[in-house]
Amino acid sequence: MEALQQLMMGFSIAITPVNLLYCLLGTIAGTIIGALPGIGPSAGISILLPLTFGVNPTSAMILMAGIYCGAMYGGTITSVLINLPGEASSVMTTLDGYQMALQGRAGTALGMAAFGSFIAGTVSVILLMLVAVPLVKVALSFGPPEYFALMLMGLTTIAGLSGGSALKAFLVTFLGLLVSTAGMDALSGHPRLTFDFPELLDGVNFLVVAVGLFGIGEVLYTAEKTMKLEFVTTTIKGVWPNREDWRLSWKPITRGTFMGFIVGVLPGAGGTIASFLSYATEKKLSRHPERFGKGAIEGVAGPESANNSSTGGAMVPLLTLGIPGSGTTAIMLGALMMFGLQPGPLLFQKNPDFVWGVIASMYIGNVMLLIMNIGCIPLFVKILKIPNFLLMPLIIVFSTVGVYAVDNSPFDVGLLYIFSIVGYLMRKFDLPPAPLVLSVVLGPMVERALRQSLSMSLGSYDIFYTRPITVGLLLLAFAMILWPAVGWFRDRRRRGADAS
Amino acid sequence: MKSSVCIIRVIVLALLTVSSAVLSMGPAEAASFTPNRPIEFVIFASPGGGSSIFAEVVGSIMEKEKLVPVPVPRVYKPGGSQAVGMAYLHEKKGIPYYFGSTSNSYVTAGLTGASKTISHKDFTDIAILAFDEMVIMTRTESPYKTFEDLIAAAKAGKNIKWGGSNVGGSDSILAAMIGKAAGVKFNYIAFQGGGDVNAALLGGHIDVASANPTEVMQQFEGKTMRPLALAAEQRVAELKGLRTLKEMGINVVFNTFRGINAPPGIPAEAVAYYEQVTKKVMDTAAFKKYISDNFMTPKFLNSVETRKRYDKFAQETSIILRELGVVKKK
Amino acid sequence: MKRAEQVLGLVLLLFAVYIGYESSLIEAGAEFGMGPGFMPFWLSVGLGITAAALLFRAVALPASRFATAFYPEKAGALRVILVLAGYLLAIVLMKPLGMPISLAILTAITVPVFGSRNWKTIALTAVLTLFGVYLVFGRWLGVPLPMGILEEVLPIYGPIY
Numbered sequence: 001m002e003a004l005q006q007l008m009m010g011f012s013i014a015i016t017p018v019n020l021l022y023c024l025l026g027t028i029a030g031t032i033i034g035a036l037p038g039i040g041p042s043a044g045i046s047i048l049l050p051l052t053f054g055v056n057p058t059s060a061m062i063l064m065a066g067i068y069c070g071a072m073y074g075g076t077i078t079s080v081l082i083n084l085p086g087e088a089s090s091v092m093t094t095l096d097g098y099q100m101a102l103q104g105r106a107g108t109a110l111g112m113a114a115f116g117s118f119i120a121g122t123v124s125v126i127l128l129m130l131v132a133v134p135l136v137k138v139a140l141s142f143g144p145p146e147y148f149a150l151m152l153m154g155l156t157t158i159a160g161l162s163g164g165s166a167l168k169a170f171l172v173t174f175l176g177l178l179v180s181t182a183g184m185d186a187l188s189g190h191p192r193l194t195f196d197f198p199e200l201l202d203g204v205n206f207l208v209v210a211v212g213l214f215g216i217g218e219v220l221y222t223a224e225k226t227m228k229l230e231f232v233t234t235t236i237k238g239v240w241p242n243r244e245d246w247r248l249s250w251k252p253i254t255r256g257t258f259m260g261f262i263v264g265v266l267p268g269a270g271g272t273i274a275s276f277l278s279y280a281t282e283k284k285l286s287r288h289p290e291r292f293g294k295g296a297i298e299g300v301a302g303p304e305s306a307n308n309s310s311t312g313g314a315m316v317p318l319l320t321l322g323i324p325g326s327g328t329t330a331i332m333l334g335a336l337m338m339f340g341l342q343p344g345p346l347l348f349q350k351n352p353d354f355v356w357g358v359i360a361s362m363y364i365g366n367v368m369l370l371i372m373n374i375g376c377i378p379l380f381v382k383i384l385k386i387p388n389f390l391l392m393p394l395i396i397v398f399s400t401v402g403v404y405a406v407d408n409s410p411f412d413v414g415l416l417y418i419f420s421i422v423g424y425l426m427r428k429f430d431l432p433p434a435p436l437v438l439s440v441v442l443g444p445m446v447e448r449a450l451r452q453s454l455s456m457s458l459g460s461y462d463i464f465y466t467r468p469i470t471v472g473l474l475l476l477a478f479a480m481i482l483w484p485a486v487g488w489f490r491d492r493r494r495r496g497a498d499a500s
Numbered sequence: 501m502k503s504s505v506c507i508i509r510v511i512v513l514a515l516l517t518v519s520s521a522v523l524s525m526g527p528a529e530a531a532s533f534t535p536n537r538p539i540e541f542v543i544f545a546s547p548g549g550g551s552s553i554f555a556e557v558v559g560s561i562m563e564k565e566k567l568v569p570v571p572v573p574r575v576y577k578p579g580g581s582q583a584v585g586m587a588y589l590h591e592k593k594g595i596p597y598y599f600g601s602t603s604n605s606y607v608t609a610g611l612t613g614a615s616k617t618i619s620h621k622d623f624t625d626i627a628i629l630a631f632d633e634m635v636i637m638t639r640t641e642s643p644y645k646t647f648e649d650l651i652a653a654a655k656a657g658k659n660i661k662w663g664g665s666n667v668g669g670s671d672s673i674l675a676a677m678i679g680k681a682a683g684v685k686f687n688y689i690a691f692q693g694g695g696d697v698n699a700a701l702l703g704g705h706i707d708v709a710s711a712n713p714t715e716v717m718q719q720f721e722g723k724t725m726r727p728l729a730l731a732a733e734q735r736v737a738e739l740k741g742l743r744t745l746k747e748m749g750i751n752v753v754f755n756t757f758r759g760i761n762a763p764p765g766i767p768a769e770a771v772a773y774y775e776q777v778t779k780k781v782m783d784t785a786a787f788k789k790y791i792s793d794n795f796m797t798p799k800f801l802n803s804v805e806t807r808k809r810y811d812k813f814a815q816e817t818s819i820i821l822r823e824l825g826v827v828k829k830k
Numbered sequence: 831m832k833r834a835e836q837v838l839g840l841v842l843l844l845f846a847v848y849i850g851y852e853s854s855l856i857e858a859g860a861e862f863g864m865g866p867g868f869m870p871f872w873l874s875v876g877l878g879i880t881a882a883a884l885l886f887r888a889v890a891l892p893a894s895r896f897a898t899a900f901y902p903e904k905a906g907a908l909r910v911i912l913v914l915a916g917y918l919l920a921i922v923l924m925k926p927l928g929m930p931i932s933l934a935i936l937t938a939i940t941v942p943v944f945g946s947r948n949w950k951t952i953a954l955t956a957v958l959t960l961f962g963v964y965l966v967f968g969r970w971l972g973v974p975l976p977m978g979i980l981e982e983v984l985p986i987y988g989p990i991y
Contacts, residue, residue: 047971049547143705144689167883171842174877178849178870184581184614185866187690189667189826191613192856192866193849198580198587201614223913223943224906322718323699333695337553337714337794344718389946390955393937397959400920400933405973407546407578410924417917424910428900429838447869448692454864455689456661456705538987540974573987575974 003129010356013058014364022059023361026066027368033067034074035380037215037395039402040086040207041071047405057341058354062361069311069365073117073373076304077380080109082395084215086402088206088441089271089307091434092279094214096292096299103295106381112241112249112297113304114373120257120305121366124312125359127261136320139265144452145463149473150266151446154273156480157280158435158442168431176436179204180443187451199411206440207406211399212416213433217423219392224424245297252282252302260306264313271310272441278306280480312362319355321345533596533769538571541599544585544606546578550632550712554758555601557790558629558781565784567777572599581668582606583615590618592763596770599626602759604670604817607810611818612668612826620810624766627778628759628801628809630791632712633732634674635742637725639701642708647728647748650708654684662686663697663706668826671697671710674731674754676820681750701725712756713739713795731755738795757813758796759806771803831896832888839885846878909943916940928978930968934960 013019033044048067052060075086080097093113100109142150158173182193183203194200241249259281260274282302283292292299317323318333322344341351348355383391403416426433457463465471541559543552552574559572577585582605589600600606600623610619636647644650654660664671667690675686689706691697694715701709702724713736719725720739730736730744731754745752760778762771781787782800791798801809821827853874856867888896902910916939923932938956946952967973968986977984 047973140699140703143700143703167880167887171877171880171884174873174880175842178873178877181870181873184666186666186692188866189612189672189824190856190866193852193870196616198583198614198616201580201583202578220910220913223909224902317699321698321702321724323695323702333548337548344716345722345724346718350718387945389941389944389951392944393940393955393959396940397933397937397963400936401929401963401967401973401975404929404975405967405971407584408576408974409579409584410921410976411579411584413924414921417914417921420917421914429835430897451864452689452691455687458659458687538985540987571987573972573974 006352006356007129007360009353010358010360011364013353013357014062014360019059019062019357019361020364022055022063023066023365024368026063026068027070027365027372030067030070030072031074031077031369031372031376032070034071034086035077036074036402037078037082037084037398039398039405040075040090041068043086043207043402043406044071044074057336058357061336061354061358065358065362066365066368069121069308069362069369072308072311073114073369076113076117077110080106080113080300081380081383082215082391083218084395084399085210085437086207087271088210088437089275089303089310091210091214091272091437092275092303093300095279095434096294096296099293099295100297100300101384105295105297106384107377108241108245109297109300110377110380111374112245112301114370114377115241116249116253116256116301116305117308118366118370119253120260120307120309121312122363123257124261124264124309125363125366128312128315128359132316132320135265136316139317140321141469142266143467144449144456145467145470146473147266148446148449148453149464149470149477150273151442151449153473153477153480154277154442155439155446156477157277158438164430164432168429169435172426172431172433173435173439176209176439177443179209179436180440181447187448187455197411199409203444204415204440205403205406205412206437208403208412208415209419209440210437211403212419213423213426213437215399216396216416216420217427217433219395220420220424221427222388222392241297248296248298249301252278252298253305255281256302256305257309260309261313263306264310265316270314271307272438274306274310274313275303276438278302284480315359315362319347319359322347533767533773535568535570535597535773537597538573539568539597539599541572541574541601542585542589543574543576543601544578544582545576547576550756551601551603551758552576553790553794554603554630555599557787558760559599561781561784561786562777564786565780567780580609581612581614582609583618586615586618586623589761589763590622594765595763596766596774598763599774600761602628602757602761604673604756604813606761607814608668608673608817608821611814611821620761620814622764624762624764624771625803625806625810626760626762626771626774627803628757628806629778629782629787629798630758631797631799632714632756632758632794633730633736633797634670634710634754634756635713635716635727635739636674636678636708636710636729636731637701637716637720637727638708639704640723640726641704642726644707644728645726647743647745650728651682651684651750654679654682654686660684660686660708661706662688663691663700663709664688665693665697666690667824668821670754670756672824673817673820674710674752676824677752677754678731678745678750680820680823681745681752714793717795732797736795736797755797757809759801761806775802831900832891832893834900835888835896836885839881839888842881843878843885846874846881850874850878912943913940916943924976924978926978928980929975930960930963930980930984931978933963 014023029048030044033039034041044067049064052063055063072087075090076093078084078086079090079093080101083094083098085091085094097109100106180203182200184191184201191201256278259278263274263277264270279299279302282298283289286292286298314329318329322333341354399416400413403412404410406412423433453463464474541555543555545551555574559574562568562572577588586606586609589598592598607620609615638644644653650660662675664675667688672688675688679686691700694711697709700706716725717738720727727739727742729748730739730742731752732744733753735742735744762774779800782798818827850871853867853870856870916936920932920936923935934956937959938952941952941955964984968975974986977986
């Protein structure tokens, strides 16, 4: 009950007018910035973080948590409406969300995403209070070999994510992994495949790839066809998902919430893996996997909940140990230090007002987001009514500035345009873009974990079958590979039986 | 098309005359230099890290205490292990309206392959303001109670896993220097950043790691990590009981400097002016709070001393970097 | 489409061979396990195999198994090329003229491509882009945009003269 008391204290801090204002400002600014095509949470936070310098730590953190949550949801809006993910974790949302928009169900997709995020966000804040301390012990037992097994499990599901030719999915995955190896190899300090560009030493930013392939690659395709994207705008009914939608979505939301929280707790894994493990799981468990990629609402509800829930999970190692669980919490950690707070195991004891104030305001932020978004979705959907000759240049301009603003790098702008050509060609050749983006994100993590493990064991492969969690995860990865084969045999046998 | 090119040319020419007129006014006023347009404080890294906090603190002090009569906006140019930001600053040759935030990696970038053509020698130095010490630690459950235990185990041929940031970065240089001085070899494992290293250390996946005190002070207080040694010249006040490597007979001193530099070829009056400003920054309460919050050592080095310090650091580390196999090939 | 996939397979195969060659030049830097060149090399082998399979399939399968239309019609191709030219122009001009101007030019090129030939619309959107980018990102959000020739006229920091 102590946690509950402290949470109450947190709420008393969070609902002071100043902090409430910061929370509101954060969610609004975050949503607006995130909803600008091409500008996602990472660009949003790197633009806004320096501006928060000088505010008192609690208020600044509340502002940032608001910006973060808002930008995440803003990214969902662009993913659904114009197929433009602002963050790696929204890539899965584009797969079915954009299809739903094309079918005139943009409002429903956004509504379900908002409800799913809200439910997941709420549950994850509660989980954060209840199980933070025991869970962090489990998270720490994850060393490089465990991460390798987890990432491998992620990789094995990539190829199965998109319908269509498996050969093409594999081809694209290899391409993405290759792109991800460019840059300075941290484990040896050697530059590789940088072709003497210093800008490439830190690797290719995933955002450049995602915005290039999805956003302005699509613009080029539209230029060729010069068609108005065929949205069925007449049937946009509203934002409230109907009973059938809820029937389909409640299980994915529940599973996504717990999966997201657990993956989020693991330092370094974060929302991307959570969202796409959720998508892969839903597709595998579904009785109609063929609906995925064609506008299945489960494909929006699951990953969106998992993603949102992982933000709560990521706060666990940050607040209990001072270790960031995701890229964004890493920036938040930096911000903490900027404000003169030392992150670490004593943060809960030394600055309880700060920690619980932030947790409580995350909750309030979730409520604000839900109200704001449900109210604004009809407005957002109007984006689809902007004529092409304005919308397309707008997407190009915002994408350009957004990609530039992440690292203030003109080089990234050039790279963005190159990837837009790649995206256009991939679209022409029917090559799925999602595996490429995801493998760019996962590639470095898999490689690093593998090589760290082998360094730890002085080159011996024993390390992969002498650690129980590693073995379990590796078996799960193999099961994921074998699952389609099992299904295929079962179908075949059944068909054989029918025929005879 | 032709005419538009002409118009642009005219505009550019007009601007050039105007700006050169403005600049030529400077020397006329002779020795005294006063900035009359905003000074960009360039950070060669992303927001959140040590050099970003330094630049935000120093820049905001200059603005708030009116130490300079113009704004000092902070501009982030990360990438290429500092090389991208360094190239950006280097392009502003002769313009005294840019600062750079320097740290160890600013010097090592010129030694490793990261910055191909530019090194620390190609900039104007303003000053060094402070030093960030480095502490070596294990987790509390670790069997290594003292630093000597660790060295003894390494001498006995045990696989001592030392975690840190990328090879070529500060952690790896420190590990290699200690290994060399003590005559042992550590199994260095690179992680993506300080957070990942701390997680691996707390989980017992690595044996030992190093960090700036501010990053791990709470871990010591919370008894999750145990400090083993300090790589500083002298003990620090907040960790009184912690011995330095020198006291243990290992002759290694390694710290991170926090300094300011400027584009090459800026007027001497500007350098003198900024040296004075920097001194005034160090006298403010806000700067003193920053130093004590982060357990740093304040020390002012002027332009000339700063260059000497960089050169000495470059000389010391280039040997280690060559042994790590990451030195630039001629 | 059949021919196009053959070309794609071949291009990717050559690309894989080139990257494989480049990665084989990366010197080994690891004592244990695999060095920095290991992953790029074996990934390019994987890419090469899948590209070869794609090429083989594109040669072996009958044309009826592929979608028919691949190459865009002339007008469509022209529009794509125009947008690409806009990108190129924007990149080249970004440093000398600054980002707001180069994006305004890009807008002026792309608005007609996507269907409005009305010169008033084109001029208005271009001018709005210029000032919008400067005001929203430069002034309001403090993004250090490259301003090129506008640096003195439209400063990002400090008062606007």
